[in-house]
Amino acid sequence: xxxxxDITKAVEVSExxxxxxxxxxxxxxxxxxxxxxxxxxxxxxxxxxSTTIRMLCGILLPTYGTGHVSGYDIIKEQKLIKQNIGYMSxxxxxxxxxxxEENINFYSGIYSVPxxxxxxxxxxxxxxxxxxxLRTSRTGILSTGWKQRLALGCAIIHEPGILFxxxxxxxxxxxxxxxxxxxxxxxxxxxxxxxxxxxxxxxxENCDRLALIYNGDIIATGTPNQLKTEFMKEDVLxxxxxxxxxxxxxxxxxxxxxxxxxxxxxxxxxxxxEKSATGSIKExxxxxxxxxxxxxxxxxxxxxxxxxxxxxxxxxx
Amino acid sequence: xxxxxxxxxxxxxxIQIIRDPRxxxxxxxxPMLLLTLFGYALSLDVDNVPLVIWNQDKSQVSQDYIxxxxxxxxxxxxxxxxxxxxxxSYVDKNKAFMILVIPPDFSSLINSKQSAPVQLLxxxxxxxxATIAIGYVTAVTAGYNRKLAIDSLxxxxxxDITPVDxxxxxxxxxxxxxxxxxxxxxxxxxxxxxxxxxxxLTVAREWERGTMEQLISTPIKPRExxxxxxxxxxxxxxxxxxxxxxxGEFIFQVPLRGSVVLLFILSSLFLTGTLTMGMLISIVAKxxxxxxxxxxxxxxxxxxxxxxxxxxxxxxxxxxQAITYIVPARYFITIxxxxxxxxxxLEILVIPVLFLSxxxxxxxxxxxxxxxxxxx
Numbered sequence: 001x002x003x004x005x006d007i008t009k010a011v012e013v014s015e016x017x018x019x020x021x022x023x024x025x026x027x028x029x030x031x032x033x034x035x036x037x038x039x040x041x042x043x044x045x046x047x048x049x050s051t052t053i054r055m056l057c058g059i060l061l062p063t064y065g066t067g068h069v070s071g072y073d074i075i076k077e078q079k080l081i082k083q084n085i086g087y088m089s090x091x092x093x094x095x096x097x098x099x100x101e102e103n104i105n106f107y108s109g110i111y112s113v114p115x116x117x118x119x120x121x122x123x124x125x126x127x128x129x130x131x132x133x134l135r136t137s138r139t140g141i142l143s144t145g146w147k148q149r150l151a152l153g154c155a156i157i158h159e160p161g162i163l164f165x166x167x168x169x170x171x172x173x174x175x176x177x178x179x180x181x182x183x184x185x186x187x188x189x190x191x192x193x194x195x196x197x198x199x200x201x202x203x204x205e206n207c208d209r210l211a212l213i214y215n216g217d218i219i220a221t222g223t224p225n226q227l228k229t230e231f232m233k234e235d236v237l238x239x240x241x242x243x244x245x246x247x248x249x250x251x252x253x254x255x256x257x258x259x260x261x262x263x264x265x266x267x268x269x270x271x272x273x274e275k276s277a278t279g280s281i282k283e284x285x286x287x288x289x290x291x292x293x294x295x296x297x298x299x300x301x302x303x304x305x306x307x308x309x310x311x312x313x314x315x316x317x
Numbered sequence: 318x319x320x321x322x323x324x325x326x327x328x329x330x331x332i333q334i335i336r337d338p339r340x341x342x343x344x345x346x347x348p349m350l351l352l353t354l355f356g357y358a359l360s361l362d363v364d365n366v367p368l369v370i371w372n373q374d375k376s377q378v379s380q381d382y383i384x385x386x387x388x389x390x391x392x393x394x395x396x397x398x399x400x401x402x403x404x405x406s407y408v409d410k411n412k413a414f415m416i417l418v419i420p421p422d423f424s425s426l427i428n429s430k431q432s433a434p435v436q437l438l439x440x441x442x443x444x445x446x447a448t449i450a451i452g453y454v455t456a457v458t459a460g461y462n463r464k465l466a467i468d469s470l471x472x473x474x475x476x477d478i479t480p481v482d483x484x485x486x487x488x489x490x491x492x493x494x495x496x497x498x499x500x501x502x503x504x505x506x507x508x509x510x511x512x513x514x515x516x517x518l519t520v521a522r523e524w525e526r527g528t529m530e531q532l533i534s535t536p537i538k539p540r541e542x543x544x545x546x547x548x549x550x551x552x553x554x555x556x557x558x559x560x561x562x563x564x565g566e567f568i569f570q571v572p573l574r575g576s577v578v579l580l581f582i583l584s585s586l587f588l589t590g591t592l593t594m595g596m597l598i599s600i601v602a603k604x605x606x607x608x609x610x611x612x613x614x615x616x617x618x619x620x621x622x623x624x625x626x627x628x629x630x631x632x633x634x635x636x637x638q639a640i641t642y643i644v645p646a647r648y649f650i651t652i653x654x655x656x657x658x659x660x661x662x663l664e665i666l667v668i669p670v671l672f673l674s675x676x677x678x679x680x681x682x683x684x685x686x687x688x689x690x691x692x693x
Contacts, residue, residue, distance in 0.1 A: 057534045058534070059530070059533050059534055059692070079536060082534060082535055082536040083536045085534075087531070087534035088531075089527065089530045089531055089534070090527075091526075091527035091530070093526075093527050093528045093530055093531030093532075094528070095329065095333065095528060096526075097332075097333055097336045097337065098329065098332055098333070098336075102329070102332060105325070105328075106325050106328070106329045107325075107535075108325075109321050109322060109324060109325025109326075109328070110322055110325050110326075110532070110535045110536075110537055111535060111536070112319060112321045112322065112536075154531075
């Protein structure tokens, strides 16, 4: 892999800041990404995910702080970083008027892939993206899933040690998303570090470690499991009951419950204390003559954790 | 500079150009169309001036005088009339440009060796043409006067003498055809506009489609990107120059007296500056529509008005004259006219060539700097 061998961290960032005029897009964040892990940057739109990724890729200069990618300084060694990373931007930046092969050839030339490796890399990418029968088709006619996998292929044509993916699955159907994540996991297994931003909570589960970013600030980091067990102060109860939607309003009136929401055919209630909340829920059901129900505590989803963290962040002001 | 990267960009641009036959057609057909339109429509020659005559004298003498106008290629007698209203309507309807009025006592005054007045009424709404046409009438009348003078002197036994005998020889454009200097000038102006328009979209398109975001994450350097994009458009620009020169040769029959090789080399120098100027606009504008409009405004107007093509630079106010120094078309027109009509070589064209080189150098560096600035 094209990374400096003597480093253990693929990405190391300290006090990184980006201001656009008076607007602070990224507010002095610090974090590390280990070599070979899938690191998820999770946050809503406008939280500063793309700005951070662009600073790491040498496209944008930070206004404060330091950082290293593959051991190279993100301020002084942008050129070396660019040769050693792969980057896939939000819009799959392919030339739609070029064919599949022409797009691959183009990026192969841009990254100066050696002549003896060119063909092998091209075939690998075409196979990986499942485009064997569409080599000479214009990229513009491909479905979004194909475009996404081709864009991924073009980003890794030079076998980078780190791959930066900015919202790689936006607008892609669920099956294509699944295929995409399988490819990403395969790459990680072969030692490629993956840095991925997303606002899909279910996708975040695929990551080895996560950083939650909100308002340009990292509000939590850890493995998905750590986040679910350590960061959430409240408990989450799952309630199964017939016609669940009819109960939301009544449940929300209970002062032991913070919020109730429909989750598939069940209700999820976020509560401060499991015992007192369960008691008051059972009382409500008994009063309204509902008997066919079940209430149990479950592990919160990442979404629950994120919502709860954002709320306490906003309270802190 | 990495050749592989430049090659990749050039190849990609070529494919994109070929895949877009409409713009390619425009790039080739547009200059041909402009050259044809302007080449035929734009003539600064004044001939066949339509003239209507009110001959109140109707004698052999006045017929003699009118014959001089009939014989001249500069006039076309469109009618005779004795009615002032009718004469006026000739001018109102643009059928005649001038009215020549010969008074009833014309022949009797001439025969009695007195000065006979004639009246010339001229449509002054086009002052340039009017001035030139009045000059023609003056010349014809002067010729007639001279003939009369010689006739009467020879009656007195004096031989024909002309105190000052001016003999004119015209250099470079013997027939004084305005087309011969219009076509080289037109080539310069059209190439200026086309070259800037050609490249004005290329970078803006990548910004708009989001491919630039991807490109700037790769190790490509600004100079490599600009050079890679420059090459295919240079080829098209060169084809345009070739077509324009062939049209000048075969359709407009403009004599090409100088070296064709020198013409192509200096055209390449001019193209380098103007193509890069289009790219600079594209980098700064970031939007295709804005870029093409900027390219049009910054090339066409200065090239047309300030290059010395239509209006002589020497007659402009000093400040405007100073501005013309940064109009590259000005130098290219000098070069083209020099090579076409005078057949001069590089040694005469040193100054315009120097200015064009400086222009190209400055624009290439500005484009590189602008790109670096946009990226970080």
